[in-house]
Amino acid sequence: MQSAVEVARLVVLAVSLYASAGYWNQDYHTPKLSGQEWVNELLRSHLNCIRTELRVRLHL
Numbered sequence: 001m002q003s004a005v006e007v008a009r010l011v012v013l014a015v016s017l018y019a020s021a022g023y024w025n026q027d028y029h030t031p032k033l034s035g036q037e038w039v040n041e042l043l044r045s046h047l048n049c050i051r052t053e054l055r056v057r058l059h060l
Helices: 002-019 035-044 047-054
Strands: none
Touching: 035 047
16 A cells, blocks of 8 residues: 555656656757767767767768
8 A cells, every 4th residue: 555655656756747847948959069079979979879860870
């Protein structure tokens, strides 16, 4: 019974955080990079980064 109450509390907490304005207003691109620096970072970073940002694979 006590674990069900704890699960319910966690669900309420998760829903309230998800619904809060701060959750949706977080910046995605925070670094202050020039265009060339940003491209260099994409080329040097994890392979999925360039795919996420540009929707292309690195070999293209």
